[in-house]
Amino acid sequence: MRFVSALLAAASLVAAVKGHWLGDIPHQGFAPFAGANYPVFRNVKDYGARGDGVTDDTTAINAAINAGNPCNKGCASTTMTPAVVYFPAGTYLISSSIFPAYFTQLIGDAAAPPTLKATPNFAGFGLIDGNPYYTPVLNWKAVNVFFRQVRNFVIDTTAIPPGTAATGMHWPTSQATSLQNLVFNMPATPDVVHVGLFMEEGSGGFMTDLTFNGGATGASMGNQQYTMRNFKFNNCKTAIIQIWNWGWTYSGLSINNCQVGIDMSAGGSSAVNVGSVTLLDSAFTNVPVAILTAWTRDSNPDTAGSLVMENIALNNVPIAVKGPGGTMLVGTAGSMNIEAWGSGHSYTPSGPVEFAGAVTPNPRPAVLLSNGRYYTRSKPQYENLPASSFLSVRSAGAKGDASTDDTAALQNAINTAVAQNKILFLDYGLYRVTSTILIPPGAKIVGESFPVILSSGAFFNDVNNPKPVVQVGSTSGQAGYVELSDFVVSTQGVQAGAVCIEWNLATSGTPSGMWDVHVRIGGFTGTQQQVAQCLKTPGNPTVNPNCLVAFMAMHVTTAASNLYMENVWLWTADHDIDDQPNTQITVYSGRGLYIEAENGPFWLWGTGSEHHVLYQYQLANTRNIFMGQIQTETPYYQPTPNALVPFKPVAAINDPDFTASCAGVEGNCAAAWGLRVIDSRDVLVYGAGLYSFFTDYSTACSTFSAGQTCQQRITSIEGSASNVNIYNLNTVGTREMLTRNGARIAWFADNVNTFASNLAVYKSG
Template sequence: MKLYNLLIAAAACVAASESRSILRSRDAEPGKGRDALKFPASTLTPSSQKYWYEEIEKQGTSPFLEGGEDFKIYRNVQDYGASGNGSDATAAIQAAIDDGGRCGGGNCGGYTGRQAIVYIPGGTYLISDTIRLHVGTELRGDPLNMPVLKAESALDPLVRGFDPELVPTTTFMISIRNIIFDSTSVDPKSSMRLLDWAVSQTSTLINCVFNMPDSSEHVGVAQEGEPDTSNEGGGSPIIVSDLTFHGGRVGLLLNAQQCTLKGIRFVGCATGLEVKSVFAATFHGLEFDTCGTGVNMTKEDSVKGGVSFVDCSSTNSDVAIDAMFTGHGAGSAIIDNFANDEDKVTFQAGDIRLTGDVESYVMGNQYVDNSNDPFVNNFVSSEINITRPRALVERNGKYLVKAQPTYDQYNVSSFASVKDAGAKGDGRTDDTAAINKALQDNADCKITFFPHGVYIVTDTIVVPPGSRIVGEFMSMISGSGPNFGDIDHPRPVVQVGQKGDIGLSEMTDMLITIAEILPGAILLEVNMAGANPGDVSFHTTHLFIGGIAGSEVNQKCGTSPVDCKAGFMHMHLTNTSQAYIENMWAWTADHSLDGAGASGFIGTGRGILIEAIKGSWLMGVSPEHTDLYGTNIANAENVYNSFSQFETAYWQPWEPHPWTPNAAYHDPDFSNCDGDDNPQCRMGWPLRVSGSKGFMLYGTGFWAFFNTWDGSNYTGNCPGKYCQLNAVEVTNRTEGSYLFNINTKQIQNLVWGPGTDGSAQVLAEQAHNPGSWPAAGGILAAYLGFSD
């Protein structure tokens, strides 16, 4: 770069740093704007210009694929013959998806070896045959001028958003965003689905529109897979967010293990949301406008456990929620703030009929205090009082929500690639210094872009206030080396802010992992709080230990659960932090996605530790397969959790072995198991809450599948009725907290905590709260013993 250009760039960053009040202001009220930042006016992009991602230099590579330095991560469908002028683009789009030897089932480079972003510029693209996606595919439209995929005829589906060479529960890493699906030219009487979305964790469906004829038989999104085959069902997704449906028989057909649905609008649908089958779900911020029925969950066993409705609304619709009354746990429902027309039905089930606005309501088994007999069924249908912590809500009283930033209002000059700053992303070079320097240089000045690749770091990456980080379909930061190896002095791979920092930090489309066995590695530590709630956020950012190419963890962990302490913790939200997190899978691998060696028994000590007091929002966050606990709420305050999914480690050792409980990290010591030789007691807690205030939990999926798992048999092998003894532990000093829709699979005790005499005891058990997982689960609609 010439000296003149360097001086111009430096001057721009200095000017930006002197304008922090501008940079940290909001485009709109908290949670409403696309992006919480404003750059100096000279760098703003008028909406008539191009989307930055289309223009930025494409530097992404696939480091562990043979010839991966030349593999095309980005492919524009117009380079394959699509015109966007309304002519048939089917072959061109499919060619862009398949190019580079890509195929289904992860058989051509694993899940991560041949990942591809298939970019669709604005325009109309006629589709005459089903578009077929593979794992590791992202369909991305231009958010400034969203492209239209227009069905020529009654395709079923228009887009197959799952990989049929896998089962839905292992169809990871598929993404669709910024696209309009359109069937308005197709015969309304014909049956068709615009999108079949039978996927699981790390998949992303955001910012899409589904247009269908009014009074038609069309379905917008169906989570079905291939009916009557092993690929039937909708998988195990974490979240679907920020969609709009117009017309059709059904907007979204829900058929999955669990899911958070957030910020979805249904307009003119005969039925907005139809629940075909779900064990547990949370519906946050759904809007129904002029629909016949907002939510239909009347089919027997459609809701096997419970669902929660949070901050939802209905306008000019006949019935907002049409449910089934069971008289027991299955089909439980929680309503917390549902706005509706005064004369319209908000909720009906059997003889129950609620109209107009509903502040809060529970139908299901409810325990109001710790004096309840845990061995009885306490079914209720009643209004309840819910007090929300002020730190968690906006001015309108609703919980804070924030859409994933797209940065589409900024031109390409607002972005700086870490590769231009000297990082290689080749899975071999130490990129620590280059990344840290780039983040310091870009703070309050540029959005830091990580082209697709694997960035090895041997010391902590420190994210300063004023940082915006965006990856390219899960760009990886991978910890390596002895700095992360000391179990007595754990160190974060990525650290967002120093203790006490106040500022703005956003991270999207990233994956943080480790390259080897590192018992002192904390993948992500957050210390920073925002000047405004939501200023510190993470969207579509995942945390992996093992399971992917470039990590030696799978190969080097043995076949005994005590042989391998691979990582210390997935994520730590410290007591000075404040963070909004949406769509995060904190996964300790039970198998390899990329065929990188046999599946060893990988030991990760801890899942997610939350000590924050200023506000934490977890919107679709799922820790899995950690040893001591999944989520630990310790001396925290003001925590919103839409839905917490946790799978107990399949290879559970005799806890706490091989870990030594560390009081500094609030580890459980399993003293509740003293004198008990039941190995099912010494298994990782899905959830612990201790000494905390204002913990608002709206659903769980705590699934225990195995005892003495051998690393290959996924059919289940627990002796007797249960696989685990305890699900949730709550201590005496917790207050102002509400636990809704506790769903479990094969866990004997749903809640363990202090009774009326203060001694720890069983407070609710599965046997008297059956439901959720068929014939093997429990569902407790509301536990209010710690709400005062």
């Protein structure tokens, strides 16, 4: 009887779920600056798509994308016309490219990912063309393409003749973008010339859970920096072609039955275009050459083509690394594991030493690992839950119009969802709050096309008494677990005391997580921190008091623990996204990400922190931290004024005091730190791009010919820090790449790379 009851219950659940919850729930997202009838959510079947594998659905899909006139051809950027374009399960036949608009998410049924299948006569640059060439240049400036996602699709070019050029997806984009759960199916014939994923420009970025079957090339990519994990390549001629980069981190690659694993030889030995690659926790099986590189001891530039590998499994891989002169690292006809190997410049802890060979692997704290690899977890999509498991914040009374005080309604909705064991669905909107929003243990919150929690008012405006906008856990060390995904925290007007996110939670067991949760401060409609209020003033060090917009982006407090962060961008805007020329602005946010939790563990996969006054990342008295390809930028206005203005250093939170530390130091020393590590241990950085492009809004300082004079120092390790190790540190515009207790460790001119300076391996000793 119990068995029969269980079967009936299971059948009832399957019947209740039917389709993906995202297609079944009511959609009440409201874009307050796009007009009352603007559709945030679009189901392609409502626009005529059939998904039957027979009907040409191209026109219907593009109609769904363009409903309401979002930012597409000729538009620079926007936050005013968000969209989720949803594809139920099915096979969607397309004969030309799909063109997703700016601030648009393409999302397939996560439980049964739909197929986009090209017709034999397909015409276009990618079944999904994320940044078209309507003219000889990209429609959107690639380094300004933010807040976009594509997930849960099979992209199929197998009907296109193998010898006809075809691309599955064209994706030149930047921060706060993501690809997740995609399968690229291509012919696997000797004459095939298909490419799965192509990307030629941008400043990314994050991708995860992509599979490439067949094709001439799985992924052919060039971008400033990226974090990519859990990619599978099966029967491609070449799995990855690295066109160019400054820094790239790959983790969890599985490359099988390909002729070449990663080809990073772009440009050849005479002029290498690939800056650096960091590869970890990956496997190659039946691959004649795992890595093809152009690095030599005479590389031009000196450190171009830097490579660091750690924990790499080889199965029937005769050549592990091949350079212009032949085999650099012998593989095996059987099985072997590369503990750590690299080529480039090392500092262990002094240098530079040019090397090509084995590296002492990082001591990996067990608490950071799962089955011998660094812990990873993809963003939950709740694909097995019915629509009844979700509670809408708009149904709970919140308006999301950027002007109504939604504090009580939002807090009540969070509390109700936790009490009812439901997931809170944050329908799109700008939810203005005038006091702290508390996220208690047990909360699960998922947003629709990056809704915004927007602080406002006097409560957040006392620089001497900072207050969190979103507080996870009521007190530091409160026990519990949460999941947060796909929303933005920001501020409105003057908010000199706003801490956008305060993380207090101490989680045991499975880590709590933040996926695609961003802090976006200033520069968009609704913030009152745009061109009209905070236009840049080059040459004028006077601070506009109306443009003090945040005290800190994110604070992880002393007793917090066990937090997983993936694709989190903590951005103080350098330009107005909703101004069509993308005019630069000056707004002041005091601090980026501050972690002072005593024990960890913390994982930062594909995170960035930009344009904060004092620092972008600061770690103090903490431990057990993994960082994968962090990325920073110094504020463009510095040193006019410098980093001591307008936020005075606060000793209680270990703020840097540039007056003391810069005594006797030449150049622009009082500039924001990219990464500052104080009295911390077991900090393991697998790729870092720390950039300083401007002095007082001029880029003349950022080139090697100019002496990289934008700022003097950018990476600091201080006090009793130990086991602080960095692979592939890339700096731009900075003379002293790395300092230890105020003493210079690495000098830019000793480590010239493509545009950045690079050191491949630093061990703190």
